[in-house]
Amino acid sequence: xxxxxxxxxxxxxxxxxxxxxxxxxxxxxxxxxxxxxxxxxxxxxxxxxxxxxxxxxxxxxxxxxxxxxxxxxxxxxxxxxxxxxxxxxxxxxxxxxxxxxxxxxxxxxxxxxxxxxxxxxxxxxxxxxxxxxxxxxxxxxxxxxxxxxxxxxxxxxxx
Numbered sequence: 001x002x003x004x005x006x007x008x009x010x011x012x013x014x015x016x017x018x019x020x021x022x023x024x025x026x027x028x029x030x031x032x033x034x035x036x037x038x039x040x041x042x043x044x045x046x047x048x049x050x051x052x053x054x055x056x057x058x059x060x061x062x063x064x065x066x067x068x069x070x071x072x073x074x075x076x077x078x079x080x081x082x083x084x085x086x087x088x089x090x091x092x093x094x095x096x097x098x099x100x101x102x103x104x105x106x107x108x109x110x111x112x113x114x115x116x117x118x119x120x121x122x123x124x125x126x127x128x129x130x131x132x133x134x135x136x137x138x139x140x141x142x143x144x145x146x147x148x149x150x151x152x153x154x155x156x157x158x159x
Contacts, residue, residue: 027061027062027103030146031147038153039053042155044157045130045159046115046119046120053111053112057107064142067091067141067142073140073142077137127159130157132155136150
């Protein structure tokens, strides 16, 4: 059998041509979050002067974070450990040119929590001595995928 230059070219580059036919892998469509920091952890409950900052890292493999404000679907959810009430927040507007389903979307989010909205329970013991709570935090993307969840360290509300 005579090996020609064309045959040699075909055999040498066959693996590369087949590799180019592989479907490009996309990331996990379910968002992931990792707690970073909560500062400070002690606030005067209901105070207009105190603020807590909750920071976490996020990654969404298909890059579809950022719900439309008009949709009524929030991006970030906090569940209060005292009564399981849920509060939702929107991520800032994410420019379309930064979205890339092949690379996903990742970053750090710092949520500002004014103490004016974190009220102690209204019974006498909590009003006199203070209160404690934790938040369970998760994300939800445009497709409705919920991320993993983390629980914040304890927040102490002083009277």
